[in-house]
Amino acid sequence: MSYVIGVDGGGTKTTCLFLEADRNEMPEKPMVVTGEGTNPHVIGFQEAGVRLEALIRKGMQQYSIAPSELTGVGLGLAGIGRAEDETEMSRIVGTIFLNLKLSENCNLFVGSDSLAAWRGxxxxxxxxxxxxxxGTGSNAIGVNQSGKIHRCGGWGHLLGDEGSGYYLSLKALSSIAKAADGRGPETIITELVLQKLKLEDPRQLVRYIYSRTHEKHEIARLAESVIKASEQKDEVAVKILTEAAEELVLHVETLAVNGFAPTTPVTAAGSIFKHSAIIKEYFIDQIHQRNLGVFTEPYAPPEFGAALLAQIRKEGGVEND
Known part of the structure; x- marks a missing residue:
């Protein structure tokens, strides 16, 4: 039996799938192992390599897969978005191949986690x-019939991330401030955010926000309060979510001009689509109304996509941007 490996390497978790070679359907009972995050820009390229090698070795042992049975390795890693990143990671993976005694003919794909998620x-x-x-951030990726990759968004929370959890949270905080001043309407968001942060008065937010540097995910978690408020028909919350959904539709609208047909499958993933019915319903409706494509639910997870990319790369199936 021959196998390919598909890896979804995030900032906090990495999932490694062992898939039968040339299989293009997600198994009902996938052979999977998980480990720590492998974003090389968070932990360093060398440490990412160490963790990837340990995870692959663990999977080979757990599922009794010999080095000679592996014909491809696909790595979809967070933080890998530039050619120099791919080159550096590929060099490190070369050492992994030697340590694991993989064949030099074993096919290798190294790319972004978003490309792996797209394929899956x-x-x-x-x-x-x-x-x-x-999710916490936002981005879009599309591959047209000629195999050309096009990207939109992904600029990070200071320059972009429109429609993301971070975006929703900033809008929520702004609406709270405006309501407290009388510059904007009252909103249930105020009560929900104060409860979540264990604060008693909106003006305590100033100290909370500016007294220390907050991680991106700490701010983004406040998006939950916007979604909860919208479920209670809060007009401010509904407006924030609708505007966020429009931003996400704009990602598709921007990509669609690059040779995508009106029948192109359009999928959506991430916690915001999962938890906000308003955003998802608006997104689907506008995709169809504007003839931007045909919405479909995601078929399989990113690690499956990474495994497929390890197979099709040798056939020239995807041309990098």
Whole structure:
């Protein structure tokens, strides 16, 4: 039996899938192992390599897979978005191949986690599509019929991330400040955010926000309060979510001009789409109304996509941007 490996390497968690070679459907009972995050820009390239090698070795032992049975390795890693990143990571993976005694003919794909997520989101034997991701941050990626990759968003929380959890949280904090001053309408968001942060008065937010540097995810978690408020028909919350959904539609609208047909599959992933019915429903409705594509639910997880990319790369299935 021959296998390919697909890796989804995030900032806090890495998932490694062992897939039968040339299989293009997600197994009902996948062979998976998980480990620590492997974003090389967070932990360093060398440490990312150490963790990846340990995880692959663990999986080979757990599922009794010999080095000679591996024909491909696909790595979709957070933080890998530039050619120099791919080159550096590929060099490190070369050492991993030697340490694990993998064949020099073993196919290798190294790329971004978003590309792996895109590939996994599409139905088997589908090679054109657009994926929009909205979680803590936001971005979109599409590959057209010619195999050309196009990206939109992904500028980070200071320059972009529109429609993301971070974006929703900033809008929430702004609406609280305006309501406290009388510059904006009252909103349930105020009560929900204060409860979440264990504060008693909106003006305590000044000290909370500016007294120390907050991690991106600490701010982004306040998006939950906007979604809860919207479920109670809070007008401010509904407006914030609708504007966020429009930003996410704009990602697709921007990509669609690059040779994508009106029948192109458009998928959406991430916690914001998962937890906000308003955003997801608006997004789907506008995709169809504007003839930007056909919405479909994601087919499989990113690690499956990474495994497929390890297979199709040798066939020239995807041309990097």
């Amino acid at each position: 989101s599409l139905l088997p034997n589908t090679y054109e599509g657009i994926l929009v991701v909205a």
